[in-house]
Amino acid sequence: MAQKTLKDWGRKWGYVVVVLFAVINLSSPAFAQLEIDITKGNAKATPVAIPDFLSAHPQTNQIARDMAKVISDDLERSGLFDVLDQALYIEKQTDINYQPRFSDWRLINARVLVSGRVVRESADRLKVEFRLWDIYGGKQLDGLRFATTPDNWRRIAHKISDAIYKRITGEGGYFDTRIVYIAENGPKVNRRKRLAIMDQDGANSQYLLAGADLVLTPRFSPSAQKITYLSWETGVSQVYLLDIETGRRELLGNFPNMTLAPRFSPDGKKLIFSMVKKGNSDVYVMDLTSKSTQRLTTNSGIDISPSFSPDGKRIVFTSDRGGSPQLYIMAANGANVKRISFGKGRYTAPNWSPRGDLIAFTKSTKGRFHIGVLNAKDGKGERLLTDSYLDEGPTWSPNGRVILFTRETRGAQGRSAVWSVDLTGANLRKVATPGSASDPAWSPILP
Amino acid sequence: MNRKMKFAVISMMVVAVSACASAPKEIVQQEPEPVQEQIPAPVVTVPAPVAPVEQVIVQAAPTGPAAGSADHFKYVSGEDRVYFAYNSYDLSTTARDTLRRQAQWLGNYSTSILVIGGNADERGTREYNLALGARRADSVKAFLVSQGVAPARITTVSYGKERPIDGGSNESSWALNRNAHSAVLVGGEG
Numbered sequence: 265m266a267q268k269t270l271k272d273w274g275r276k277w278g279y280v281v282v283v284l285f286a287v288i289n290l291s292s293p294a295f296a297q298l299e300i301d302i303t304k305g306n307a308k309a310t311p312v313a314i315p316d317f318l319s320a321h322p323q324t325n326q327i328a329r330d331m332a333k334v335i336s337d338d339l340e341r342s343g344l345f346d347v348l349d350q351a352l353y354i355e356k357q358t359d360i361n362y363q364p365r366f367s368d369w370r371l372i373n374a375r376v377l378v379s380g381r382v383v384r385e386s387a388d389r390l391k392v393e394f395r396l397w398d399i400y401g402g403k404q405l406d407g408l409r410f411a412t413t414p415d416n417w418r419r420i421a422h423k424i425s426d427a428i429y430k431r432i433t434g435e436g437g438y439f440d441t442r443i444v445y446i447a448e449n450g451p452k453v454n455r456r457k458r459l460a461i462m463d464q465d466g467a468n469s470q471y472l473l474a475g476a477d478l479v480l481t482p483r484f485s486p487s488a489q490k491i492t493y494l495s496w497e498t499g500v501s502q503v504y505l506l507d508i509e510t511g512r513r514e515l516l517g518n519f520p521n522m523t524l525a526p527r528f529s530p531d532g533k534k535l536i537f538s539m540v541k542k543g544n545s546d547v548y549v550m551d552l553t554s555k556s557t558q559r560l561t562t563n564s565g566i567d568i569s570p571s572f573s574p575d576g577k578r579i580v581f582t583s584d585r586g587g588s589p590q591l592y593i594m595a596a597n598g599a600n601v602k603r604i605s606f607g608k609g610r611y612t613a614p615n616w617s618p619r620g621d622l623i624a625f626t627k628s629t630k631g632r633f634h635i636g637v638l639n640a641k642d643g644k645g646e647r648l649l650t651d652s653y654l655d656e657g658p659t660w661s662p663n664g665r666v667i668l669f670t671r672e673t674r675g676a677q678g679r680s681a682v683w684s685v686d687l688t689g690a691n692l693r694k695v696a697t698p699g700s701a702s703d704p705a706w707s708p709i710l711p
Numbered sequence: 712m713n714r715k716m717k718f719a720v721i722s723m724m725v726v727a728v729s730a731c732a733s734a735p736k737e738i739v740q741q742e743p744e745p746v747q748e749q750i751p752a753p754v755v756t757v758p759a760p761v762a763p764v765e766q767v768i769v770q771a772a773p774t775g776p777a778a779g780s781a782d783h784f785k786y787v788s789g790e791d792r793v794y795f796a797y798n799s800y801d802l803s804t805t806a807r808d809t810l811r812r813q814a815q816w817l818g819n820y821s822t823s824i825l826v827i828g829g830n831a832d833e834r835g836t837r838e839y840n841l842a843l844g845a846r847r848a849d850s851v852k853a854f855l856v857s858q859g860v861a862p863a864r865i866t867t868v869s870y871g872k873e874r875p876i877d878g879g880s881n882e883s884s885w886a887l888n889r890n891a892h893s894a895v896l897v898g899g900e901g
Contacts, residue, residue, distance in 0.1 A: 451878060452875055452878035453875055453876060453877070453878045455873075457873070478870075478873060480837060480873070481837060481838065496868075496870075499826070499866070499868060500866070500867075500868040500869075501841060501868070501869060522841075522845055522867075522868065522869060524838060524841050524842070525838040525841075538838075538842065540842070540845045540869070542849060543800075543845055543846045543848065543849025543850065543852075543853075543867070544845075544846070544849075545842040545845060566839065566842040566843065566846070568838050568839055568841075568842045569836075569838045569839065582838075582839055584839075588798075589839055610835075612835070612836040612838070612839045613836045613837070613838060613839070626836045628834065628835070628836075631834075653880070654833065654834075656836045656837065657836065657837060672833070674880035675878070675879060675880045676877075676878030676879055676880075677878075678878070678880065703837065
């Protein structure tokens with residue numbers, strides 16, 4: 265991994281990015297016929313042509329090619345686009361400010377065309393323009409211009425992917441995001457687990473903490489600038505906060521007890537977690553400004569893995585108060601506890617969808633593990649999306665469309681990897697990570 | 712016969728054959744075979760009778776760990792881990808016996824302190840297993856306290872499923888990984 269410091273990272277992501285959203289020519293919204301319905305499992309992939317971006321300077325030629333590649337890979341991975349082979353393209357555009365020859369693109373059955381141009385404005389400033397064309401409608405769907413430092417070109421590519429995704433599917437994208445995860449090294453009986461972060465597509469992966477060899481369950485704040493995680497630095501597991509912009513690290517509270525299972529509230533002002541007293545785990549919430557802590561559950565069963573609803577009014581958590589671990593929902597103040605999972609098996613690790621309507625969970629039954637979803641409203645409509653020896657810990661894409669989770673293979677040589685699956689259960693695939701990886705958490709769309 | 716010797720023998724045979732082949736033909740005059748003499752009967756030598764050897768099993772040298780050490784704790788207690796059933800934190804009879812011996816040792820070495828680590832097998836999700844490990848560690852602590860160990864001497868920690876002692880994914884491996892480990896830290900002169 266690159267030897268970048270946390271500060272470099274923060275500078276790169278936090279300060280240097282200058283993105284100008286200049287709408288070149290936003291056409292009228294009369295292109296409903298192009299929107300694909302992604303609520304169904306087997307939505308037909310939209311054929312899209314993505315030629316290499318144009319480059320007017322030798323130093324940007326490579327970036328212009330790579331941008332087309334990154335955008336193509338983003339869209340392909342979503343399962344909703346079929347990127348047409350560049351060898352098929354007939355027209356070779358030389359100026360993206362003119363309309364393409366739509367007939368040439370119709371011949372190869374492209375529905376949309378992505379054309380872009382990279383302009384080197386100075387040694388440390390890059391401008392990128394892109395236009396999205398509706399081939400059958402014969403018109404422009406979108407046009408955007410971005411500017412940044414040359415080494416930050418991947419973010420522009422992801423932002424273009426997001427713009428295309430949004431224009432075609434009608435939903436927000438998730439490509440200009442990062443994943444915080446645990447990088448694993450070593451055999452099962454002596455495994456190092458370190459906090460790491462990478463772009464959503466596996467690029468720019470790096471460790472965030474030196475010296476901590478057992479770190480688990482990282483989660484992003486809604487600002488994507490803070491991470492909460494679990495570490496054993498003091499000897500027992502405790503919850504920490506890490507500001508990835510400043511590198512400031514903080515132990516949450518001065519609790520003598522084990523704390524675990526942290527998550528931010530949707531407004532980022534509170535942290536919800538479990539604390540162990542006399543062996544028993546209960547759910548607590550801390551106001552991060554005043555540091556005042558409130559206990560939310562008092563049950564003698566294990567109460568763990570709390571997750572807020574996106575409106576911050578309710579909390580889903582795991583409890584074994586009924587004998588086996590099941591999912592329960594309560595109000596944000598701990599009132600009105602209600603069980604919502606009733607299927608056969610053990611339900612753990614719930615995570616409330618950013619759309620609010622669904623709760624993802626891990627279910628184990630008959631020696632198998634599944635990632636599933638059910639309706640937050642009444643616990644009905646359970647659907648299992650995956651099946652393996654060990655799947656666990658779902659995390660949602662910011663648009664509530666894709667779920668990442670950990671899949672571990674069995675045996676002494678067993679390894680963990682991050683996998684993704686669509687809400688529909690389609691498009692199951694392994695996520696690129698530099699090595700073995702677990703406990704992914706998806707950031708919001710970056711600011 | 713090794714390769715070299717074989718080669719040597721074959722070479723000699725070749726030499727002999729070629730010698731025969733190249734030698735001029737001669738008339739061989741054969742002598743009559745000599746009359747065989749009678750072979751004398753072998754003389755048997757009787758060995759001296761075997762002298763008896765006395766055999767005594769020597770006890771292993773007493774090389775046990777130094778009294779009061781962490782190794783001694785394990786040696787005396789028999790086990791520094793107790794094991795649990797699936798998704799359970801109840802102490803079995805065997806576990807209680809082990810813990811009674813641990814408590815006795817802790818009574819004898821009263822400046823030592825104990826860190827109990829609760830562990831779970833891999834068939835559970837990460838956070839739930841951390842909570843389960845915490846329960847197991849606390850079960851052990853509560854029992855040791857009931858046996859007279861001062862609660863202030865005992866710290867508990869859970870590692871969930873993060874510290875397996877057996878990497879396998881089968882019943883026997885899982886059974887080993889569902890445990891609470893007593894790590895003794897020896898302070899002062901004990």
